[in-house]
Amino acid sequence: MKSPWLQTLRQRLFATPVDAAITLVCLYVVWRLSVPLLHWLVFDATWNGTSRDACKGDGACWVFVRVRFSQFMYGQYPIPERWRVDIAGALLVATAGLLSWRGLPHRRGLAIASVTVLPLAGLWLLYGGLGLRIVETREWGGLMLTLVLTIYAGLIAVPLGILLALGRRSRLPLIRFASVVFIEFWRGVPIITVIFLASLLLPLIMPSGFDVDRLARAVLGLAFVIAAYMAEAVRGGLQALPEGQTEAAQALGLGYWRIQRRIVLPQALRIALPAMTNEFIALFKNTTLVLIVSLFDLLGIAQAALADPAWVGMNMEAYVFAGAIYWFACFAMSQWSRRREKRLQAAYGR
């Protein structure tokens, strides 16, 4: 009876009679909710088959997700060209994996390539040209479109956000004013209106005959808003840095850009990284809003699949599948950020 495990259990769940009652009520509620849920999700669900007729039980009809799987991933991307998406995806995973290995030789070089050459290569693979068949962006969709939106909007938003944060703390009043106006404007309006704005105004303000791609409009709209939020996250890091760092660098005779690049930003970005990751997660979630300009990302394609007369009533299956992907991706990002923060805390004692 004196095992430490039981002791802990008792302390945490049955410390007082009230506590015990709460625990029992919670257990009952969890049991009542999770049993039917598990039955629907797993035990009574139909997993194998090729058509709706296979689904006879009361549970979920995962056949639907199975049949539609490639559409959820690629959208309407032409089937013979899908290997290009696979290669782009493999490149993404490989780069991320290699960069997370801290002892990698030439890690710096790869990091620079991953934000310059690789995105261009990815664009070439997905869109085509130079020997590859061109696949119009209106055929892109599914998880692939979600990732494209997140990555390319992020690639614009992070550097722009850093510049805006520096601008907001600049000595020059006009630069400071312009940065504040830019940041507060985009932060003050809903993202959905910005996506609307980008899709309606960009064709209007460009010279006639110069067409901005619909997907590019959405990416730009998202990037501007996220850059404004990113700027505030970076500003937090800049403010946390002691003034002495800049003063010492000035005393050494370094110029403005060199101080920012060598002294201030490396430290400030490290502090700002958790906040920046949060903005990145927000960006990932907000890519769903492109549904409003008829781009079909993962959520959009799941929603569109419900209109198929052959699969009426599959709402729950489609939502559970899409929701699970979003959840795992966001949860993984936030856990990564949390662990990194802990490691840095241990290393720098902050």
Added chain:
Amino acid sequence: MLTFLRDRKVRDILWQAAATLVTVAVIWFFVRNASENMVKAGIASGFKFLWRDSGIEVPFNLTGYRPSDNILALLWTGIVNTLLVSAAAIVVATAIGFTVGLLRLSRNWLLSSLAGFYIEFVRNIPLLFFILFWYFGVLAALPTPRDSADFLGVIFLNRRGLSIPTPDDVTGLRLALAAIVVLVAVQFGLARWAARRQARTGRDFPVWPVGLVLCGVLPILALVAGGMTTAWDVPTLRGFNYRGGFVLVPEFVALFAALSTYTAGFIAEVVRGGILSVRQGQIDAARALGLTEGRIVRLVVIPQAMPVIIPPITSQYLNLIKNSSLGAAIAYPEIVAVFMGSALVSTGQSIEIIAITLAIYLALSLAVSVFMNWYNARHKLVTR
């Protein structure tokens, strides 16, 4: 020759002049293109279209708007609908958020894990997902009007929405509301008087029990009395649908449910962070002074946690108002749906309509940040 460039002041001015020049050039380029394109498309600019008849149906409105009204009235209906769903969702999100945030801090491991599960669940999934889920997943699966779920025989929930009774005559309820305002004012006065008396003489006054009666029991009695004396228009099933009362359309219910449960997850984290920011030493010191647990929470924890909680919670409220624009995805008639959607399609005045919509949201954001600055300044004065 170029030595004057070494002067910092000269360089500052040159940098700023260059930046201004580039900005002006870019804006000029865009404006010129826009006016050329508009001339080509035959769009006349200006705000006269606001007084044109709209001809747009709005299925859910509290303003008495009709399609024969002008577009300005349509915009107003959209604003009212945005504010309605936001206000309702803010109240419920705050209630759920505080509850979950406090449960997250519970000593009971199971309770705190369940709260943590809720927080991680809603925060890691896009809001649009929840809106679509409630609208197409939950509400579409509700029974037909004939088999409605009813609450006490006066409120009915079915796939056409939530039917609630409305009072025929609001005089009784107005009186009750006025009585409540008076009671709250009396309670405020009483609390100030009691605090002053205690400071002067040290004599205690049971402010909280009295407050419970004044602000809790009596208002409920007043509302019940007000409700009893009025005739109610209760929804009844006629044919295939409920008639009478007021119908909260499914779009409203879905948007409201999604917004409140989603934002609650963020508010819960804010509340938890705020309470954890009160240092343990404060609580230990209060215990050493012999304060009871209830008083420690009321006099030590809450006053120190609230200043930490209120600024981020205000920005969560602002996010909620901005997020209510996602109602456009399920055609809930709020600003974006009726104005940026329907009115823009029917008039084609895209620049004016976008400018007005953005201006409304910016004004709202500005108002909130002015409040936040005022609050922070006031709080700084209090802490000295």
